[in-house]
Amino acid sequence: MTAMSFDGRVVIVTGAARGLGRAYAMLLAQRGACVVINDLGVAIDGTGPSPEPAEAVASLIRAHGGKAIADHSDISTQSGVRSLVARTVEEFGAVDALVCNAGTIGYGTTPDKIEPxxxxxxxxxxxTGVGLLIGAAWDWLKRSGEGRIVLMSSAGGMFGIPANPYYTSAKGGVIGLLRGLAIDGAVFGIKVNAVCPLAYTRLFEGFSEDVAFNTWFKDNAKAEYVAPIVGYLAHSACEPTGRVFSSGLGHVSEVFIGLTAGWKQRAHSIEDIRDNFAQIVDRDGFAVPATAIESSATMFGDAPIG
Structure with a gap:
């Protein structure tokens, strides 16, 4: 089978100076993409920013014959995303794909200590920053005719993790953004998907106090193992849209939200809910709606919708 080339494709990767973002950028560049390495260069302890981490990755790619530039725009701001897109177009003439990887995490916040x-x-x-970047690049993704957007969610955002309401809220919000964008992009050939990655990176350090586990995880959960699914979803040949994939330790699977067939009676009581709860939550024959309209179809039933 033919190799999946990115020759002539222009891809912006945010948070690309280290860890997962670096692995994504390196793979895309190896496959021929023109890659923009966006990263503020802020250390996990908050020191920085510094242009050096992003510049180092871009220089490494160029040293191996690839095409890359470093960018240090703050993608959490409107001015930052506009600057990033403008610089990309100035340098490479297009934006064909976005890999929205930039993120952060924190541990140990209980619900009684939530701070705005x-x-x-x-x-x-x-x-917000992901939405702003997509908005700034949208016209160029439309021009591409094969625009691709890869978002980063998390198992925490889908299934929850303890003592981290900020991170789980943000990563869960990515899924809502994904679903809406997939609908909006369909008419323009833009495909939007998300990955829940699992890898040992700087952000993972401190997650466990078990030294033996940390050593094993560092050896086996390499960022390079997540890069192929990101590369596939960023490729012009990618067909799925609005989907979420989990990847780590060499494993790839799909995460999806289903809807049970449920139970229906126009006027019902609290007791009716109690008495029919088993049918409400019965997952046999569940559906996976493509849109909110599809998810509401069984509710409308015999409604005269033209």
Whole structure:
């Protein structure tokens, strides 16, 4: 079978200086993409920013014959995303794909200690900033005719993790953004999907106090193992849209939201819910709606919808 080439494709990768983002950028460049390495260069302890991490990755790609530039725009701001897109177009003449990888995490926040500033800092980067970047690049993705957007969610955002309401809220918000964008992009040939990656990176350090586990995880959960699904979803040959995939430790699977057939009676009581609860939650014959309209179809039933 023919190799999947990115020759002539222009891809922006955010948070691309280290860890998962670096692995994505390196793979795309190896396959021929013109890659924009966007990263503020802020260390996990908050020091920085510094242009050096992004510049180092771009230089490495060029040293191996690839095409890459470094960009240090703050993608949590409107001015930052506009600058990033403008620089990409100035350098490479197009934007064909976005890999929205930039993110952060924090541990140990219980619900009784939730602070608005922490919500804002994570949402601004991982939800608002992603939306702003997509908005700034949208016209170029439409021009491409084969625009691709790869978002980063998390198992935490889908299934939950303890003591981290900020991160789980942001990564869960990515899924809502994904579903809407997939509908909006369909008419323009833009495919939008998300990946829930699992890899040992700087952000993972401190997650466990078990030294033996951390050693094993570092050896086996390499960022390079997640890069292929991201590469596939960023490729012009990618067909799915609006989908979520889990990847790590060499494993790839799909995560989806289903809807049970449920139970219906126009006027019903609390007791009716109790008495029919088993049917309401029966997952046999569940559906996977493509849109909110599809998910409401069984509710409308015999409604005279033209």
């Amino acid at each position: 500033d922490q919500f804002n800092s994570q949402l601004s980067l991982m939800v």
